[in-house]
Amino acid sequence: MSGKIELKTREQMRVMARAGVIVERALAAARAAAVPGATTREVDAAAAAVIADAGATSNFLGYHGFPATTCISVNEEIVHGIPGDRVLASGDVVSIDCGAIVDGWHGDSAISLIVGEALGGDDTKLVEQTRRSLWAGIAALASASRLDEVSAAIEDVTDAAGLYPLVGYVGHGIGTAMHQAPDVMNYRVRGRSPRVRAGLCIAIEPMTVLGTSDSEVLADDWTVVSADGSRGAHWEHSIAVHEDGIWVLTAADGGAAGLAPFGVTPTPLG
Known part of the structure; x- marks a missing residue:
C-alpha cells in the first residue's frame, strides 16, 4: 500500500486502544458462538451485538460494499469470507476477522479456531503455529529498526x-482508516522496508495455508480460497509503537500474555 505513513500521538493511540478492546470483546463473543450447528451469520451477529452495545461502529460493514460486521472464513476459505447460511460442523477451521471504530479511530483483529473437536494434528498445528507467528512478529516489532524484521520473524515460525x-495478502497500517500505509509482509521480500519509529500503528496479520501459497477469489468477489482446497488460518492484532515501547491495541493486557514467551513486556500508553 502506497502513501505517507500516518504517525499517531499517545492520545490518538489511547482512542485506538478503546476501539481495540471492543474488537477483542466482539471476537470473544464470536468465538463463543462458533459451535457445531451454528451458522456463520449467527456468529457474525454475536460480534455485531457487542460493537453496537459499546456504541462503536463496524469498520467492515459497508466497506467497499462488504455486507457484514465480520469476515468469517471456513476451512479452504482463508480470508474475507461473507457470513451467511453455512452451518459449522465439528472439526471446521474458522477464521474470524473483525474491526471497530471509536471517534474516527480504527481497531482490527482476527482469530482462528477449531469448532468442536479437531479432525487431525495438521489443523491444530495450522491454528497454533499461525498464532505463534503473529506473536513472533509482534515481539520482533518491539526492537526492530525496520519492518522487514517483523516479516522475517513471522516467516521463521511458519x-x-x-x-x-498466502501470497498477495499482507498486514497494513491502521489509524484514521482501517487500511493505510505501510504494507506489513508475512514473508521476506527484497528491498528496503519502512523504518519503525514512535507513532507507527500497524496491523500484523499472518495468513497461512497447509498446502499452497496460491489462491483464488470466489464469484462473490470477496472470499479468498486456497487454490488446492487445503485449509488456512488467519491471526491479527493492531499494535502501537510509542516512545517507550509497544502496546497491542486489540488486547486488554496490551499483549502481555502473548509476548511473555518471547521475553518481551509491553509498555502501557499512560
Whole structure:
C-alpha cells in the first residue's frame, strides 16, 4: 500500500486502544458462538451485538460494499469470507476477522479456531503455529529498526512449521482508516522496508495455508480460497509503537500474555 505513513500521538493511540478492546470483546463473543450447528451469520451477529452495545461502529460493514460486521472464513476459505447460511460442523477451521471504530479511530483483529473437536494434528498445528507467528512478529516489532524484521520473524515460525504464506495478502497500517500505509509482509521480500519509529500503528496479520501459497477469489468477489482446497488460518492484532515501547491495541493486557514467551513486556500508553 502506497502513501505517507500516518504517525499517531499517545492520545490518538489511547482512542485506538478503546476501539481495540471492543474488537477483542466482539471476537470473544464470536468465538463463543462458533459451535457445531451454528451458522456463520449467527456468529457474525454475536460480534455485531457487542460493537453496537459499546456504541462503536463496524469498520467492515459497508466497506467497499462488504455486507457484514465480520469476515468469517471456513476451512479452504482463508480470508474475507461473507457470513451467511453455512452451518459449522465439528472439526471446521474458522477464521474470524473483525474491526471497530471509536471517534474516527480504527481497531482490527482476527482469530482462528477449531469448532468442536479437531479432525487431525495438521489443523491444530495450522491454528497454533499461525498464532505463534503473529506473536513472533509482534515481539520482533518491539526492537526492530525496520519492518522487514517483523516479516522475517513471522516467516521463521511458519516455515519451520511447514506452513505456506498466502501470497498477495499482507498486514497494513491502521489509524484514521482501517487500511493505510505501510504494507506489513508475512514473508521476506527484497528491498528496503519502512523504518519503525514512535507513532507507527500497524496491523500484523499472518495468513497461512497447509498446502499452497496460491489462491483464488470466489464469484462473490470477496472470499479468498486456497487454490488446492487445503485449509488456512488467519491471526491479527493492531499494535502501537510509542516512545517507550509497544502496546497491542486489540488486547486488554496490551499483549502481555502473548509476548511473555518471547521475553518481551509491553509498555502501557499512560
